[in-house]
Amino acid sequence: MTVRLRRPCLNCGTPTRNASRCDRCQAVWQQQRDQVRGSAHQRGYDGAWQRTAAAAVAAHRAAHGDWCPGWQVPAHPASDLTGDHIVAKANGGTDSSDNVQVLCRGCNARKRDQ
Ligand SMILES: [Zn+2]
Ligand SMILES: [Zn+2]
Structure with a gap:
């Protein structure tokens, strides 16, 4: 018998047998996460872009520290x-390193809502 x-x-x-959350909370959490981020596929992000964006953030942090350039603030x-596309892919932007803009999550979200 397995305990x-x-x-x-x-x-x-x-109490739950799941790894972290009960079924109900797991479902809610996943739903919220998907709403906030969208799936990587939906947003057109793949591994190469993730690495490009991460490298841009690392370079920015090395040069400026934890400092957001600000978007309309x-x-x-x-x-x-976070690293984001300067020209959105939907508008013809590329995944190359010269199309990366480093902003904090708040500014990034504001920019995306434009
Ligand atoms: Zn729960
Ligand atoms: Zn910011």
Whole structure:
């Protein structure tokens, strides 16, 4: 007989056999995550772009530290820097390293909403 350990769900504390969250919280969490990020495929991001963006963030951080250049706001300290397309792929932008702009998540989201 196999003993399955139950662990408390990370969100609600209900004992669950899942790795981290109970079925209900897992479903909610995945839904929220998908809404926030969209799938990588939907956004046209692949491994090469992820690496290009990560390299741009690393270079920016090495040169400027945790500092967001700002999008329609003054530059400000930010530790959650991300790389984004300057010209969106939907508008013909490429995944090359000269089409990467480093912004914090907040500025990135604002820019994307434009
Ligand atoms: Zn739960
Ligand atoms: Zn910012």
